[in-house]
């Protein structure tokens with residue numbers, strides 16, 4: 001995807017907006033055709049230097065009193081934003097890079113523009129990811145385990161860390177929450193499912209496991225009593241003491257690998273700088289899932305996956 005980098009650089013140098021727009025249309029981030037809202041006929045794609053984007057959609061049939069115009073951004077992720085397309089694309093590129101380096105919070109660093117704009121764009125892109133993950137969950141495409149994969153269960157307590165003692169409390173979600181994680185390990189691939197649970201009782205955890213983990217899967221957990229019944233539900237269950245060194249009999253994986261993965265997820269959530277409300281915690285968890293489930297495994301890389309998911313949310 002160095003292609004996009006080259007394209008952005010060229011666009012900036014030559015001020016050739018058309019090339020970028022055509023490319024965005026090819027990638028389906030901008031509409032390729034648009035119908036006139038008044039007569040329903042196809043509109044024309046026209047150069048117009050007086051507007052920032054340099055182009056517009058126009059319909060000038062006789063029965064319209066005036067020309068009907070529509071922004072080329074209509075219905076796209078870029079609509080209702082004044083950020084130039086080149087800057088917007090640079091931001092998307094940078095966002096994808098931050099994810100590839102597994103540093104979710106790097107996303108907001110090192111970008112030009114006002115911080116309010118950057119936060120807004122980042123939120124929009126995160127929304128795209130969360131939307132894609134929710135869709136996968138609805139379609140029951142997020143099943144784990146089976147075959148040679150095994151699943152590690154763990155619970156962590158998350159609480160909002162405020163940097164300053166003062167401040168408004170309005171929306172701040174101060175109660176502690178348990179995040180229940182089920183992580184599939186298959187050779188080098190890790191695929192986590194992260195879920196906020198009110199309590200970590202068997203009544204809450206077992207149904208979640210049954211919903212996402214395929215029957216017959218090897219499951220490793222700590223010695224928390226809620227997991228005791230798992231063997232009776234069709235899983236091959238190992239309960240281990242996390243403090244002690246444990247090597248999985250078939251795969252050779254050991255608990256230290258797992259502990260490290262959990263630390264990564266936790267750090268990713270904690271580094272999120274906004275107010276951690278219950279909703280934003282859930283979104284942040286979905287965003288982490290997106291990175292492992294979609295971004296990392298997409299044939300066109302994180303950026304390609306991002307484009308695909310933008311198309312999913314903003315159908316132009």
Ligand SMILES: [Zn+2]
Nearest residue numbers: 036038039059
């Ligand atoms: Zn018309």
